[in-house]
Amino acid sequence: xxxxFIEISNGEKLAREQIPHLVFDExxxxxxxxxxxxxxxxxxxxxxxxxxxxxxxxxxxxxLFIAGCDAPDTYPCFSQTCEPFHMFxxxxxxxxxxxxxxxxxxxxVRYHPNYREKMPDVFGNDYxxxxxxxxxxxxxxxxxxxxVAVGPVHAGVIEPGHFRFNCIGERVLHLEIQLGxxxxxxxxxxxxVLAKRLPILAESIAGDTAIGHSLCMAQAxxxxxxxxxxxxxxxxxxxxxxxxxxxxxxxxxxALSGDVAFLPPANYFGRMRGDFLNLSLLICGNxxxxxxxxxxxxxxxxxxxxxxxxxxxxxxLKPQVxxxxxxxxxxxxxxxxxxxxxIVSNNDAEHLGLVGPAxxxxxxxxxxxxxxxxxxxxxxxxxxxxxxxxxVYARARVRYDEVxxxxxxxxxxxxxxxxxxxxEDVNYNLPSSSFVVTINxxxxxxxxxxxxxxxxxxxxxxxxxDPSFHNWNGLAMSLxxxxxxxFPLNNKSFNLSYCGFDL
Amino acid sequence: MLNTLKNRFEQGYRTCSYPKEKPAxxxxxxxxxxxxxxVSQKIVEMCANAxxxxxxxxxxxxxxxGRCVFCGTCERISKGAFVxxxxxxxxxxxxxxxxxxxxDLPALAEHSKQHFKKLFGRSLQLRQVSAAGCNAxxxxxxxxxTPFFDLARFGINFVASPRHADGIVVTGPVSRNMKTALLTTxxxxxxxxxxxxxxxxxxxxxxxxxxxEITEGLDTILPVDLFIPGCPxxxxxxxxxxxxxxx
Numbered sequence: 001x002x003x004x005f006i007e008i009s010n011g012e013k014l015a016r017e018q019i020p021h022l023v024f025d026e027x028x029x030x031x032x033x034x035x036x037x038x039x040x041x042x043x044x045x046x047x048x049x050x051x052x053x054x055x056x057x058x059x060x061x062x063x064l065f066i067a068g069c070d071a072p073d074t075y076p077c078f079s080q081t082c083e084p085f086h087m088f089x090x091x092x093x094x095x096x097x098x099x100x101x102x103x104x105x106x107x108x109v110r111y112h113p114n115y116r117e118k119m120p121d122v123f124g125n126d127y128x129x130x131x132x133x134x135x136x137x138x139x140x141x142x143x144x145x146x147x148v149a150v151g152p153v154h155a156g157v158i159e160p161g162h163f164r165f166n167c168i169g170e171r172v173l174h175l176e177i178q179l180g181x182x183x184x185x186x187x188x189x190x191x192x193v194l195a196k197r198l199p200i201l202a203e204s205i206a207g208d209t210a211i212g213h214s215l216c217m218a219q220a221x222x223x224x225x226x227x228x229x230x231x232x233x234x235x236x237x238x239x240x241x242x243x244x245x246x247x248x249x250x251x252x253x254x255a256l257s258g259d260v261a262f263l264p265p266a267n268y269f270g271r272m273r274g275d276f277l278n279l280s281l282l283i284c285g286n287x288x289x290x291x292x293x294x295x296x297x298x299x300x301x302x303x304x305x306x307x308x309x310x311x312x313x314x315x316x317l318k319p320q321v322x323x324x325x326x327x328x329x330x331x332x333x334x335x336x337x338x339x340x341x342x343i344v345s346n347n348d349a350e351h352l353g354l355v356g357p358a359x360x361x362x363x364x365x366x367x368x369x370x371x372x373x374x375x376x377x378x379x380x381x382x383x384x385x386x387x388x389x390x391x392v393y394a395r396a397r398v399r400y401d402e403v404x405x406x407x408x409x410x411x412x413x414x415x416x417x418x419x420x421x422x423x424e425d426v427n428y429n430l431p432s433s434s435f436v437v438t439i440n441x442x443x444x445x446x447x448x449x450x451x452x453x454x455x456x457x458x459x460x461x462x463x464x465x466d467p468s469f470h471n472w473n474g475l476a477m478s479l480x481x482x483x484x485x486x487f488p489l490n491n492k493s494f495n496l497s498y499c500g501f502d503l
Numbered sequence: 504m505l506n507t508l509k510n511r512f513e514q515g516y517r518t519c520s521y522p523k524e525k526p527a528x529x530x531x532x533x534x535x536x537x538x539x540x541x542v543s544q545k546i547v548e549m550c551a552n553a554x555x556x557x558x559x560x561x562x563x564x565x566x567x568x569g570r571c572v573f574c575g576t577c578e579r580i581s582k583g584a585f586v587x588x589x590x591x592x593x594x595x596x597x598x599x600x601x602x603x604x605x606x607d608l609p610a611l612a613e614h615s616k617q618h619f620k621k622l623f624g625r626s627l628q629l630r631q632v633s634a635a636g637c638n639a640x641x642x643x644x645x646x647x648x649t650p651f652f653d654l655a656r657f658g659i660n661f662v663a664s665p666r667h668a669d670g671i672v673v674t675g676p677v678s679r680n681m682k683t684a685l686l687t688t689x690x691x692x693x694x695x696x697x698x699x700x701x702x703x704x705x706x707x708x709x710x711x712x713x714x715x716e717i718t719e720g721l722d723t724i725l726p727v728d729l730f731i732p733g734c735p736x737x738x739x740x741x742x743x744x745x746x747x748x749x750x
Contacts, residue, residue: 183678186711207735274649
């Protein structure tokens with residue numbers, strides 16, 4: 001494949017002048033070529049450089065590619081023929097007022113005014129109104145069609161979002177998911193605040209993915225400042241990321257069990273999830289791993305005593321996990337509810353660009369730990385874990401496999417002494433006019449941060465992408481032609497982040 | 504069936520005996536901060552400057568647990584000379600000004616409203632509203648329903664409708680996009696009602712301080728009865744607050 005895009009590695013510092021700056025038509029042509037041949041969008045965002053607005057795209061095949069261009073005010077959209085750009089184009093329209101003509105569903109992503117002075121709003125919204133609910137939803141018309149509206153406040157201890165179902169009887173014809181209620185302007189904060197706040201903010205993008213996001217932030221700063229964490233730090237970070245995966249996957253399996261009314265595993269997994277969270281607390285004093293990762297390494301060492309405690313806990317927990325997994329997956333009633341429910345075909349998953357366990361459940365083997373390894377993952381054998389069926393069963397089964405793998409990975413990593421120099425002072429003196437993109441496989445899939453600095457080394461643009469940005473449309477797709485009563489089950493099988501999406 | 508029973512026996516009885524006995528929390532846990540007042544001004548200033556949340560009041564030599572995310576930076580750089588985080592998780596307050604502390608917190612039980620105890624002491628139904636946090640506070644509220652904490656044994660439950668609730672538990676820094684939904688939920692609850700703010704976001708805006716999209720403190724828009732600090736608060740912190748304030 002010849003392309004005007006150039007190759008870049010995960011966590012590689014580039015001078016901004018090294019990034020090909022194409023004319024827009026060429027940028028679009030090359031980007032679409034890569035994606036149409038199976039490539040995926042890792043990052044595609046706008047940024048203000050002096051008085052002009054520019055676009056930058058990072059795409060992936062089995063390698064990463066990058067190029068940029070000047071942004072036109074309007075352009076013929078990519079999404080019409082190339083779906084993976086769909087959400088990214090909407091985001092750029094919302095943030096910078098650049099209109100993709102002919103976009104199949106041009107609607108705001110989060111509901112906020114665009115970042116440019118005097119740039120008219122693409123959606124014609126009046127942001128003086130506090131309510132982010134006055135906009136059109138996709139409508140199905142017909143005699144017996146009815147709509148069900150759910151949220152933003154949900155019937156549980158859950159994040160807010162709005163779900164609009166178009167149904168005929170119990171059958172869902174279409175589900176539209178409108179988020180944005182959690183919008184805190186994280187990206188703007190990230191390049192406006194003092195550097196000492198960066199790690200705290202990164203940990204709070206999505207608290208259940210605190211390690212995933214803080215790793216992306218730390219690796220980006222490390223690449224720019226040419227600091228390399230020592231081997232021990234890389235091992236501790238990998239352990240933390242696997243603990244995060246374990247706790248969340250176990251919690252999800254419990255919730256799935258509860259949603260098919262099989263209560264014993266729901267309770268057992270609910271309790272065990274806490275045991276794994278407590279292992280994060282054991283390492284760094286916080287159940288979600290907050291405070292552990294900093295640019296340059298980690299703030300807590302893993303002493304032999306801690307390794308021993310951890311090993312004992314894991315030895316106690318592992319058989320329990322295995323037995324409850326068996327209890328859940330061997331129950332015929334559970335299988336009957338999981339199988340064939342909420343199928344997302346491999347073809348649809350490819351077009352939507354699903355990542356993480358949701359993608360693997362639909363036959364997409366991509367796992368950043370294997371494809372673009374960071375930290376200690378280059379030396380860990382990560383299996384493919386893909387499943388063919390794309391249903392709730394597949395999404396649960398991927399977690400089943402990954403839970404057991406993560407326990408094994410952690411056990412092997414704590415088997416030998418881990419030595420690290422804990423980080424005290426962090427160097428935030430970023431070089432001028434540079435760029436870096438980082439990718440990590442968190443428990444929901446590919447997390448990516450991209451960072452651009454200006455000629456003075458100040459952060460010019462900080463772009464965050466949570467895997468949920470790709471995957472919410474997968475949930476919508478899974479509900480097509482499914483009974484509305486299966487929504488909770490499908491929702492849990494994806495368990496996506498609202499705050500990671502809303503930023 | 505046999506498998507179900509086998510698992511039941513293996514799992515055993517897991518509910519903690521709190522509040523009768525305090526469960527041990529791992530050593531690195533950072534709970535109630537304890538201030539050493541007889542430390543040089545220079546060290547206090549060093550801690551205040553390093554604090555990512557600007558939570559340290561240099562003049563008063565106190566720390567604001569509402570802004571604090573318990574990252575432990577001040578303890579590390581002063582090597583414990585100014586601030587030490589203890590293993591004490593019982594850190595909630597009934598007044599916002601009590602959050603600015605030198606480590607000596609007023610007993611929560613004495614400051615709770617007596618009519619609340621009478622009204623809600625035997626049964627307390629709460630509606631949770633998640634308003635733009637990071638989902639960690641929500642997660643550690645959710646675990647109160649798991650067998651280890653088993654909140655229901657105290658007659659406290661999270662319910663689905665504000666119409667069934669005696670109060671709301673708010674997490675997150677109340678984004679502009681969530682404010683209307685939060686206020687509507689609050690209005691839907693019958694009087695008298697309780698408002699509980701959980702986590703540094705709901706207390707002050709937390710990590711998102713300075714963002715134009717958020718509210719810096721739930722108490723600026725609703726009358727808050729109970730402040731639970733932490734990022735997120737440990738489940739035992741939540742449990743202590745609920746039991747002490749209402750029981």
